[in-house]
Amino acid sequence: ETIQIQTASKKYPVFVGEGVRKELGTFLSTHFTNLTRVLIMTDETVEKLHLEKLLVVLKEWNPVIFTAPSGEKAKTFEVYYDALSAALENRLDRKSVILSFGGGAVGDLSGFVAASFMRGIPFIQIPTTILAHDSAVGGKVAINHPLGKNMIGAFHQPEAVFYDLELLKTLPIQEVRSGFAEVIKHALIADSDFYLWLKTNIHDLNSLPLSQLSDSLVKGIRIKNEFVSQDERETGVRVFLNLGHTLGHAIESEMGYGNFTHGEAVMIGMIYALKLSNKLLGMNFQLSEFVDWVKSLGYETDIPGQLSFERLISKMKQDKKSVGESIRFVLLDSVGQPRLEEISESVLLNELKSF
Ligand code: NAD
Ligand code: ZN
Structure with a gap:
């Protein structure tokens, strides 16, 4: 099933279903011209459980991988800084795309990286939790400050959301x-x-x-x-x-x-x-x-x-x-x-x- 999300600033599709990740390659080739680099941002748990399934459909893009700690620990300044360093070291530019592969925490972190790296580059959400039906839609992205949750962030809408229900089977x-x-x-x-x-x-x-x-x-x-x-x-x-x-x-x-x-x-x-x-x-x-x-x-x-x-x-x-x-x-x-x-x-x- 495909849901079209319409906001004042952007329109984008949410693909929901078992195996929709397999459409990602085609989407990348048709949606982006001159795509330079693909950065997958994920967390340790999702990397172990599911990253391979994503890599097989993205082989031709030779993606760079950044792995954050699982859960709320992904949303710190330190992890944010490390992610930006990875983006710079791997020469991401405005023609690159970030793929957020994980739950709401990874989505918030990587969305904020995408919103702020070189004043904003595109990103795609590939949510792996049920909660992410909420967090992946709406364009709010953020990290935490020790004085408050989600205090540092932006509004940045994804290019698309690929909600592959097969990945939810491993959720505790x-x-x-x-x-x-x-x-x-x-x-x-x-x-x-x-x-x-x-x-x-x-x-x-x-x-x-x-x-x-x-x-x-x-x-x-x-x-x-x-x-x-x-x-x-x-x-x-x-x-x-x-x-x-x-x-x-x-x-x-x-x-x-x-x-x-x-x-x-x-x-x-x-x-x-x-x-x-x-x-x-x-x-x-x-x-x-x-x-x-x-x-x-x-x-x-x-x-x-x-x-x-x-x-x-x-x-x-x-x-x-x-x-x-x-x-x-x-x-x-x-x-x-x-x-x-x-x-x-x-x-x-x-x-x-x-x-
Ligand atoms: P999460 O990303 O921390 O994921 C919860 C746990 O499940 C983590 O340990 C993660 O590693 C693990 N996990 C993820 N996918 C898995 C899978 N397929 N199988 C097994 N384990 C898996 O948390 P969440 O509940 O998805 O999201 C919560 C975060 O989302 C909070 O930081 C919250 O602030 C944010 N949020 C944002 C918005 C928004 O609009 N931006 C809305 C709601 C919540
Ligand atoms: Zn909530």
């Missing part, structure tokens, strides 16, 4: 959960039919049939695209994609990255946002049903006991969306109808205490 279950939380998020903010479909059909993330996985990802990508295409630089509706992320980010950072996957933390944040929506907006959401469902999928649904509510609140205040003593939250009027609300610290604290 907590990474499947992480990515699938974003699928559920996309349903909640945009499409009640899709939400009902998920709730009716998805019962076991350990053995997702390919067709369900594919449908979920295609739907998720289309929804992400709807929000992004209306608002490439996050001045309006794009903010709704942050459902569950205000508390989710706070939990992630308080737990230490790596102890809780992003999506697992966001799931708890979504439950919190849904509670607030029921209470403050009179949303009529069957929360206990939802919680039972996601529990059965293996999600943690409580705030980890060791975390301090005060610290979570102060973390939430550092969020890019906060204003003064209130914190801006994405809530829902109903499934598919998101809305941004300013909520005071005291209301938020009470609701954490009664979580």
Whole structure:
């Protein structure tokens, strides 16, 4: 299946399916004239598991390979610097292309390398995680600063996304959960039919049939695209994609990255946002049903006991969306109808205490 992503600055295809990586060679020869160099950026885990499969389809391009540490460790200044050095040493230029081969971390790192190397060169996303259905679409690329995640970055759209579902088979279950939380998020903010479909059909993330996985990802990508295409630089509706992320980010950072996957933390944040929506907006959401469902999928649904509510609140205040003593939250009027609300610290604290 091919999805066309339309943003104000660019239009590009997302190819989704088993084996789509095999089309990459043809795309490179038809899309680029005088392609000088191909740099594959990946991480240690993906290199071991899958790099060979990519190399066989790219033989004629004789690609250079840069391998970052796996996970969030890819998004540091040091790794970014090393990647730029590799690009310079191998004489990449404006007629070269970077291939991002990995999850969201590699995608963010390599996208930022592509955005900043010689003021910007093209790149292609070849995502290998479920979460990357989210991160590979939208053009946000970044690395982390010790004082904040994703603080140094750019908007840089890829030339194409090749989402080869065959590569997802090796994902550990907590990474499947992480990515699938974003699928559920996309349903909640945009499409009640899709939400009902998920709730009716998805019962076991350990053995997702390919067709369900594919449908979920295609739907998720289309929804992400709807929000992004209306608002490439996050001045309006794009903010709704942050459902569950205000508390989710706070939990992630308080737990230490790596102890809780992003999506697992966001799931708890979504439950919190849904509670607030029921209470403050009179949303009529069957929360206990939802919680039972996601529990059965293996999600943690409580705030980890060791975390301090005060610290979570102060973390939430550092969020890019906060204003003064209130914190801006994405809530829902109903499934598919998101809305941004300013909520005071005291209301938020009470609701954490009664979580
Ligand atoms: P990730 O890239 O860290 O991947 C998670 C783990 O899975 C890593 O250890 C990785 O090595 C491993 N892995 C990747 N593919 C695999 C495979 N096929 N089989 C087995 N293991 C595999 O994380 P992620 O969850 O994909 O993405 C999270 C990152 O994405 C965060 O840094 C987040 O900030 C970023 N993000 C960006 C955006 C955006 O719009 N740019 C949106 C959401 C998230
Ligand atoms: Zn997210």
